[in-house]
Amino acid sequence: MDKVLLLYSGGLDTSVMVKWIQKEMKKEVVTLTLNIGNSNLEEIKEKAISLGVSDAIVMDVKNEFADNYIKKEIFADGMYEGYPLSTAIARPLMAEKAVYYAREYGCNTIAHGSTGKGNDQVRFEVTVKAIDENINVIAPVRDWNMNRPDEISYAKKNGIKIPKDGKYSVDENIWGRSAEGSTIENISNPLEDDVYEWVSPLEETGNGETVDLEFVNGIPHAINGNEFSLEEIVEKMNIIAGRNGIGLINHMEDRVTGIKSHEVYEVPGAMAILHAHKMIESLTLNKYEIDLKEYMDSQWSNFTYNGLWHDPVMEHINDFECSVNKYVNGKIKLKLYKGNMIMKSIESDNSIYNYEKISYDNSNFNQDSARGFIDIYKNNTVYTNNARKQKISVMQ
Numbered sequence: 001m002d003k004v005l006l007l008y009s010g011g012l013d014t015s016v017m018v019k020w021i022q023k024e025m026k027k028e029v030v031t032l033t034l035n036i037g038n039s040n041l042e043e044i045k046e047k048a049i050s051l052g053v054s055d056a057i058v059m060d061v062k063n064e065f066a067d068n069y070i071k072k073e074i075f076a077d078g079m080y081e082g083y084p085l086s087t088a089i090a091r092p093l094m095a096e097k098a099v100y101y102a103r104e105y106g107c108n109t110i111a112h113g114s115t116g117k118g119n120d121q122v123r124f125e126v127t128v129k130a131i132d133e134n135i136n137v138i139a140p141v142r143d144w145n146m147n148r149p150d151e152i153s154y155a156k157k158n159g160i161k162i163p164k165d166g167k168y169s170v171d172e173n174i175w176g177r178s179a180e181g182s183t184i185e186n187i188s189n190p191l192e193d194d195v196y197e198w199v200s201p202l203e204e205t206g207n208g209e210t211v212d213l214e215f216v217n218g219i220p221h222a223i224n225g226n227e228f229s230l231e232e233i234v235e236k237m238n239i240i241a242g243r244n245g246i247g248l249i250n251h252m253e254d255r256v257t258g259i260k261s262h263e264v265y266e267v268p269g270a271m272a273i274l275h276a277h278k279m280i281e282s283l284t285l286n287k288y289e290i291d292l293k294e295y296m297d298s299q300w301s302n303f304t305y306n307g308l309w310h311d312p313v314m315e316h317i318n319d320f321e322c323s324v325n326k327y328v329n330g331k332i333k334l335k336l337y338k339g340n341m342i343m344k345s346i347e348s349d350n351s352i353y354n355y356e357k358i359s360y361d362n363s364n365f366n367q368d369s370a371r372g373f374i375d376i377y378k379n380n381t382v383y384t385n386n387a388r389k390q391k392i393s394v395m396q
């Protein structure tokens with residue numbers, strides 16, 4: 001009998017799926033639950049077992065998530081429409097593990113809990129197919145068209161304990177927390193306070209605090225002089241930046257399925273780390289590197305958002321990002337205050353900033369040459385305007 005490997009969160013959707021696959025599709029189910037945030041793996045495993053699955057695999061992959069996915073996003077200053085990608089970088093990891101365990105446990109089908117309107121179905125399915133085209137993928141929530149009341153009555157009929165789902169649809173991992181649905185869907189409705197969990201309201205933040213972040217080869221590796229793993233740095237920065245009101249993003253977003261949606265993100269650690277990273281880049285990379293990097297970064301973010309993590313072009317983009325990030329070393333002192341991040345000081349052994357050349361206090365820079373430089377530099381603009389008899393009007 002063919003078995004199905006189900007990416008299982010323990011929530012209502014995926015619990016209903018277990019029973020549905022067993023009863024209606026007449027297939028055995030193996031569940032896979034990955035902790036990339038704060039999932040209670042033991043509790044979820046017990047729940048899966050109580051639903052009669054043949055195996056319930058649970059794994060903590062936070063470290064791997066930080067070292068192989070968040071790291072690449074920091075390299076690429078990953079942002080989509082102004083927010084750091086969090087859900088989008090977790091999906092490839094989940095799909096890859098699903099393929100691995102599907103093979104291990106003899107499952108020819110992978111099931112996930114995404115709906116038909118969002119990005120995640122695209123990310124899961126393209127990733128699975130990029131790795132192994134012969135694995136079937138099913139998304140029962142999308143395919144049955146069941147709504148919540150249908151699911152609740154199915155759950156009751158089949159003895160599934162109905163979890164107390166929150167008001168919003170939340171996706172969370174250590175890099176960010178995203179909320180959508182419910183009252184967020186009505187965009188004229190002011191955001192309600194119960195959306196936020198990670199970022200303190202500005203009224204409740206104090207006098208701010210100063211934090212030193214040190215980067216080695218593009219990756220933060222110490223906070224206030226103490227070294228930590230990337231996973232720990234992200235978690236610590238979520239707390240430090242979150243309590244200073246940093247990282248709340250309430251915006252409209254363009255999904256890959258062509259619809260606009262209203263989403264709320266809490267990304268305090270990610271915002272602080274990416275801001276610090278960009279500041280160190282501005283000190284250690286030259287203008288041409290920065291210009292090219294901006295283009296590569298935006299491509300990286302679009303491909304990642306759009307579910308194309310394993311498109312071959314990503315290998316080239318990641319190679320560029322890795323190469324340029326070897327110069328992104330140094331230390332920055334940031335004052336975090338009521339949602340602001342103010343640079344207090346910055347230093348780097350790879351600094352390109354040249355005090356001698358820039359200072360008005362000395363004559364190390366040959367200002368005489370500037371006249372000749374401008375005389376030639378102007379030519380492109382002046383000759384073109386002359387050729388076109390361009391009149392540029394000037395006003396009083």
Ligand code: ARG
Nearest residue numbers: 087088119169170171178179
């Ligand atoms: N729209 C975001 C993205 O595609 C996040 C969606 C996460 N899901 C949720 N139910 N909050 O990256």
